[in-house]
Amino acid sequence: MLAVRNLVKRFDKKEAVRGLSFSVSKGEAFGLLGPNGAGKSTTISMICGLLTPTEGEITVNGVDVARQTMKVKQMMGIVPQDIALYPTLSARENLLFWGQMYGLTGKELNTRVDEALEIVSLTDRQKDRIETYSGGMKRRINIAASLLHRPELLIMDEPTVGIDPQSRNNILETVKRLNGEMGMTVVYTSHYMEEVEYLCERVGIIDHGKLIALGSLSEVRRLAGGGSTIRLRVANPDEALAAAVGALPGIRQAQLQDGAIVALVTEAGDTLAPMLTAVTGTGKKVLGVEIEEPNLESVFLHLTGRALRD
């Protein structure tokens, strides 16, 4: 369905995307994971024809994006990272306008708007102005606007940024349904690894414009070497403490993140006790411990030495 080959994007001297290649099959949900500024949105912008690649090729259903941009745009639905809606228009008015931008008119347009509102479960609020909506509801209409023309390929650029957990779950369920029940091919970018793990069968991890891992979830997880992540919440932690923990045997990497020391370890059972001893030995109080099984976060940590949210 989607093929990206040797994609490069340079802005003046800065190379935002560096030789990216991946493909997405029909009906698949593919996750593009990476921290902020990794090049995800630039890649998406090139796929949807908003930016011209410096080098490389993108095809959708075998159609070259650069040569037949309009044809490709008709096949794709894009959910932008921004809530690209008119706040003073109602949800229905917004959808009617965006439907017209995809060439829909008359009865068909109205039917598609009804359908999209139903998918995002906002039929009852359709006459309310967007400015009166909560962040989560706006995000749902943002998605609905990209479904009106029943695209074969749905590209979602961080669609859950800045919303409450309940709305986030609602959006994830919607995406799951679009992919699973309606057979829509989905490319989902996020820096929330749990979302990508929940939705996608295959994943690509991008960092500094380069694809550093690509494969099925289990394949990519294995890249972390089967290691676990220990998250140690400590009162007043600092970099020196993180460095001291990182130097302990069995710990591959450790860093300070969100007031906790996050360590990638080979075997959690063997490493936890020395870690606790090292921390309490400095006089600092341990507030809590979490052990996570291998996941995309630990893969990213393993591959880059940094956390995804950095």
Add this chain to the structure above:
Amino acid sequence: MRKVLAIATNGLVLMGRDRKALIMFLLMPMILIGILGVSLKDMMTQGKIEPFSVIVVNEDQAAQPALPPGAPPEVKVQLPTIHLGQVLIDEVLLSHEVQEIIRLEIASDLTAAKEQVQSGKAVAVIQVPATFSADVINSQPSQIKLYTDPGRPTQADIVRQITGAFTDQVTSGTVSAHLLGESDAQSRIELPVITQNQAGAKTVGGMQYYAAGMAVMFMLMSAITRSKAILQGREDGTLARMAISPTPQWIILTGQTLSSALLIGAQFTILLLGTTFIYGVDWGPWLPVLLIGYSFAIASSGIATGLAAIFRDPKAADGAVGLLGMVFGALSGSMFPLYIFPDSLMMVARLVPNYWALQGFLDQMAGLGLSYAWTPTLILCLTGVVVGAVGSVRLATR
């Protein structure tokens, strides 16, 4: 075409939902027109045109009337030499009455004189042809030629009235040719009544002046606000969303420009009707007034697109609404009557599209009619198309 209309309609709906903008661009001008029109009424009716420069290129050669058939040859000696070009200068243009409003310059180089008009240093060149006196004596058709500044129609019309009256009188026999050789010729040439506020038949009152002035000023302010709306779309992602739909960029830009034109045109229509029915303003004949008004809407829509290409973000455009609107408004005569402007400022004023719109409206209010609407209409439409096209290209490549 359907998408162009959808984008244009959407822009109108969005503006219609913006109460602040509606108050600013419909209610504010109506209030200001009322206040300024009433308070500055006297100033308008007692207005005085500042003296302006006119150049005369007198190529006329003195001529002597032919002897009547059968007249003895010695009579010829008694016949005076007639030099009508010199009479026009000495007795008409240098008369006390005309000197109050015209600064006369005498030149011999016609090309250089025309350049003075083009550069705005003079309002008109009066060219008296070499055979003017001879032609008049021999009852042959002859004409004094005028080259005037289209940007200052009021002053140009005064010059036209003066030269026209002179030519009419010397060619129609009101003043007989032989008398023109005499020293009291001036007393026999009646000068036209020079209207100081406008060249037309009607007087433009304060309420009329400020109805046109404020309408023009607020229409341009709307254009700047539209540029903000275009930039807002860029910032909030709606423009990008349009761009990722199967809608070519030229359709998006055309839709947005059409939206601006419709919006500003609607604003003009409302202000035109509002001032006509609430304040009783007589704008003049509807056809030329609408022509000028909608041409200015086109010019403003082009300016909106052009400004969107210049400003970095909506905040910058927002800041410019007041500043640019006021500066352009003041420069074009929306705040202070055009006729009190010195020549140098008038030159600058002509670079501002508001000036052409305002001057066009004033000409219609003065009763000058459709023929006076073409120049502003053409200039305004051209401004809109050129500025809009340049802005569109820049926006598309930004």
